[in-house]
Amino acid sequence: MASEAVRGTVRVAPVERRDAWWAEPLAIVVGLSIFVAYATWILFQNQYYYSAPYISPFYSPCIVSNCLHSQVPPAFRWAFSPMWVIFWIPIGFRLTCYYYRKGYYRSFFWAPPACAVPDARRHYKGETIFPFIIQNIHRYFFWLALPVVFFLWWDVFDAFRFPTGWGIGVGTGIMLVNVIFLTLYSFSCHAWRHICGGALDVLSSAKLRLRLWRWTSFINEHHQLIAWCSLTSVALTDVYIRLLAMGVFSDPHWVF
Numbered sequence: 001m002a003s004e005a006v007r008g009t010v011r012v013a014p015v016e017r018r019d020a021w022w023a024e025p026l027a028i029v030v031g032l033s034i035f036v037a038y039a040t041w042i043l044f045q046n047q048y049y050y051s052a053p054y055i056s057p058f059y060s061p062c063i064v065s066n067c068l069h070s071q072v073p074p075a076f077r078w079a080f081s082p083m084w085v086i087f088w089i090p091i092g093f094r095l096t097c098y099y100y101r102k103g104y105y106r107s108f109f110w111a112p113p114a115c116a117v118p119d120a121r122r123h124y125k126g127e128t129i130f131p132f133i134i135q136n137i138h139r140y141f142f143w144l145a146l147p148v149v150f151f152l153w154w155d156v157f158d159a160f161r162f163p164t165g166w167g168i169g170v171g172t173g174i175m176l177v178n179v180i181f182l183t184l185y186s187f188s189c190h191a192w193r194h195i196c197g198g199a200l201d202v203l204s205s206a207k208l209r210l211r212l213w214r215w216t217s218f219i220n221e222h223h224q225l226i227a228w229c230s231l232t233s234v235a236l237t238d239v240y241i242r243l244l245a246m247g248v249f250s251d252p253h254w255v256f
Helices: 023-043 088-095 098-107 132-158 170-187 190-197 207-220 223-245
Strands: 003-006 009-012 165-169 253-255
Touching: 023 098, 023 223, 088 098, 088 132, 098 223, 132 170, 132 190, 165 170, 170 207, 170 223, 170 253, 190 207, 207 223
Parallel strands: none
Antiparallel strands: 003 009, 165 253
């Protein structure tokens, strides 16, 4: 496909691709839109997020006075949904993630929608202007997200402690799978990879950091798949716990 540069802009000839290049951007639009709509809905629910011993990952850590279940003493009084206090951290971490940036730039902004397909805008400015320059805050959201992942692991530990004693349930397994995906998502992140191997002239001289960098680089290759698996697992975990709290069905579990 022919193209020519003109004063910093790129004029691209009409699309000549005959494959279904639009399928991936469309799937991302649909997938992210469904997740955002669902997360927005439960943000205002302020109920059905806890069914002993399970707590929804959207509401963890629950650190305000009106929590149905709190892992720590309430930090302050709060009259609204506990999710308002914490949800901006994982949302900010994902929105500034390199993969999601690529995903919504291509799908929602068409910049570009696919390889060898023209941009929706004639002038490309990238992330050099507001508000997109704020994307660089991703490395700080990584550090904010780590305590959230820690609390989610603590929730899994709590999920073995039933009112009648220690045991294991279907919800325990669902929460465990979810936190594994979220941990892999966090530590396959480009920010963590840079922490492991960045700012070194000779990486081989730092043996531990070299091992961490190699391990992170391996899972970083699958960051896109892990991102979607973790996004789906968060929503499904909340759905399962919500249905339990609503009394739609009971959680099969076994107490030791």
